[in-house]
Amino acid sequence: MRNKGAAEALKKCLKGFLCLLFGLLCAFLALFFLAWANARNGEAALRSALDEGVKPLLLGGGADALSFLKAALPLTLLSLSVALAWQGGLYQLGAVGQYALGMAAALALNGRGLPWYAGLLAALAMGALAGAASGWMKARFCVHEALSSALLCFLSLYAARALCQAAPIPETVREYPAAAFVAGGALTALCFVCLYAAVWGRAVRLMGDCRALAAYAGEDTGRLTALLMSFSGLLAGGAGGIAVLLGAAEEPSLALLFSGPGIQSLTAAALGGGYPGGALVFGPVTAWLARGAKAMDSALFPGEIGEAALTVGLYLAAFFAFPRRKGGEKA
């Protein structure tokens, strides 16, 4: 019986890969046309598109294993945060805002004579607070969490930027990679344990199945929503803190949203079918491709093509890989 569930999950993963593959195909076509516009020679264009475009896009991500892992860990945590909220039937579009807030908080406390975990704790707290806000709005005022979390995402991005402007980033950011990996692993484990082993997770998944049924089972759906969003925010904020510890932090800006971890984390979560397990698979894959895009010959092929491949994959995933919310099936 359990095998059936595993087969189902595998099928969803496969669907995600197919969506991504189609996105990559689109990217290849774009590369080919760009090369063709340059060279006006079909064969040369094909070779150039393959050698200087596709090859680095697909293989460039892993040039340096450690730096790849450094990029992949925060992104995976971020995707996990999106997928976790989805398990409770909630859209978490504000993850990158919380990530930026966490990053800003961790940067502000980095290297000021405080222990390494001070920044991480601050990041976790900031993320959880920002997440709780949109959860609370949903629970208290029935504001759809997609709208409130997206709006709060912009708020957090600007706030994070303001924080960085108020407390300038230190010249040298102190890195603690080992601690970061341990913390990342611990957060991932915590997420899975809470979701699949704890009663809380069972209630959350029931709520994702049908909100009214969760209320019938005696759960306080409002509190559950607020808690889930804040836990999801905690993961996202933690991802920001960990990015700082890894030395992979960048200055928070709106660019994070559309051409950075924002859209990438959503892609990874959606391609993974909205499952945390799927996010664990597709988080690193997405990070790999995003790094590959940067490794392309930038004079000829702009890195945006890699982003475009991911977003096309995401668009398709919305149709094929991501489960559409059930419910509303009224008698």
Added chain:
Amino acid sequence: MEWDGITGALPVRVKQGEVFAVLAESGEAADRMAEALTEKNAGKNARFFGRVCSSSRDALKQGVAVVPRAGCLADDFSVLEQLRLIPGVPWTKKKARAYTEAVAEAYGFSVPLSERAGSLPGGERFRAELLRVLLLDVKAAVFSSPEAWLTPFEMEETGAMLKKMAREGKSVLLITASPAVADLAHGYADLRGREKENASLSPVIRELAPGSVVLEARDLTAAGKGGDLRSVSLEARTGEITAVLGSAGSGLETLAGALTGVTPLIRGRLRLNGRELKNAGVGERMRAGLRCAPGPALNFGIPRGGRAVYGMTLRRMRDKAFQESGFVKWSAARRFGEEAMQRGRAKPAGGAFAPAETLSAYEKQCCCLARELDGNPEVLTALRPTEGMKPGEARDIWNRLLSFRDSRRAVLVLTRDVREALAVAGRILVLCRGEITGSFDPALTTEKELSLFMAGTLRQDREEPFDEE
């Protein structure tokens, strides 16, 4: 209108100027048939005036209006607003109102035009749908499961209206699971198969004298999607099934929610064996012995994802037996689920570990009853317990409820079905527009009387009929 081999059975042909009925096995089957009429793939066998239609729109172009069980009017817009969309109806509100009222009057009924379609009670909603069909000026009309909207008394009126339509040269096809509806037609085709012989519920012998009052609700007032409740008072006695009858939109769902604890009470009191439960949460009420089978509105209380067996501990997730310091004891939950399903005679075709989404309505209800009746609670509230089931299945569910009653427990059934209520209940209350308008002894009342009360034409506590607030 021709319709061949819809279930591999006899072809159905509806002539001009005829009301024809197709009698299906169950409400679900009737719905499926109505859907199949206008579906791209399944509709190949249905021809309207010699042509196959692939959608409602397509059918409408052919001059056939199909009204499924869910109705065609959108819930969130007023009736008049939607009728103004029909070609031929004037666009300005005043003229449109006068025009539509005139058409309705010609058929001898009226519809509250400025109300939202979703807020109309069953009968009025059906008449609004009928008015739409009349205004569309079609050659033929198909109605699916009118019994879901209409009380038996209203059905007779509707039958007269449909026959008037037929006299004007229109064809009408009724797809239904209720023999009473089929009787309205000039002729009908019976597709019920072997379920036919024992389709009707025989009245239950009430050898037990009802005992003491277990559940006492006073002045319940609450707001909810199924219609608001206004000062509802009722009692449930041991050894008795109390039926609360109401049409669609009368507030049955809200009442169930208010009793379960999901819908917060604005006002009112709720006592179980003298214990005040007004402020108690869902879990506390359940532990006190006030259980609920939520029926089709909530997927019979079985989550769609996951396995049937885990649905058995759905409402006891936080019990000590199934968790230890916040962690689920999956094996205990599994063991308990299997045992409870065995005790409650819930045997899904796919076994206890079948994915919950593959279960039929009957199987889900069996599982739900097995869960809710486990531990011998004081009161069971069952909301629309047999909707969409075949007669044989429905009877089995009733037998389960009856044997629970026979163990000197109280059962509260909230239903839309007058006949079932008459057959099994020891006492019948009628809920109309969120108020209890009458209380009856089934032995001393008739289907027609109950229908009039359900439709709001009569009420007991006031002298004059047609009294509206």
Added chain:
Amino acid sequence: MSFASSAVLYTAALILGAVGAGFLGPGWETALSLEGVMLLGGLAGALASHLPAALSLLTAGCAGMVYALIFVFPACRLRNDRVVSAAALCGLASTLAMLIARQLGGVSYTRKAYALLLGGENVTVFLPVGLGLALGGWILLGHTPWGLRLRLCARDEAAAGRWGLPLGRARLAGAALFGFFAGIAGLAALIALGGGWQLKWGVGGLGLLSLAALRAGKRKPLPVLLFALLLGLARAGADWAAQMDLGAPEALWPALCFLLAALLLPLGGHGKSRGSDEENN
């Protein structure tokens, strides 16, 4: 860049975005792609800014419409997760915009091109266009049979299907008008945001501000207009405050503007009715 001219531009962008999103109806999740459609439309309009103002506006609208027809329409029509596809559309629009801008070697535009004779640079063509289009959109949506049909299809797809209404056509028209309005709104937004703005920042959340105004105003024309005006003034105020150098970090001011929008959201009410933008499962 004066406060008044910024306020006019921001308000025009917000109100046009809100009216455009109104065409997609309360099955509104797809409207989250407003941010992306605005960006692409705005970019196209800005690329045509050397043409007469009317042509530039038309280009913006048409570009938005084309993008909406290619991508938003399937997302409305087919079975998918609308929030996820809308988010994808934002991302895709942003990457496309950056690609196009890079291929064309950058974009430059000035506010002068859109100035009306009357008030110099302060009164741009967006003031009459914004008000006129918003009014037209409102009449079209609220007071014609066609608009009613569109609203009905948007609000309750299943019922519209059973009704026999032309669901596909309504969706197509809704998506096209959404794109057109969003495109012009995007042009206003890009011009308001000023020359230093980078395309990778999208349109800076103005699309979401319009959606917030739409929700807070409960989709009623006058309240939506008022909330759009309020948020437009706030956003222009944020730019002004950032310029004034009041001692606080620059990015704080726009953040406050979003905080205001977030606080307005609950005004949209509980949305308990069926088929509304809140869930009902």
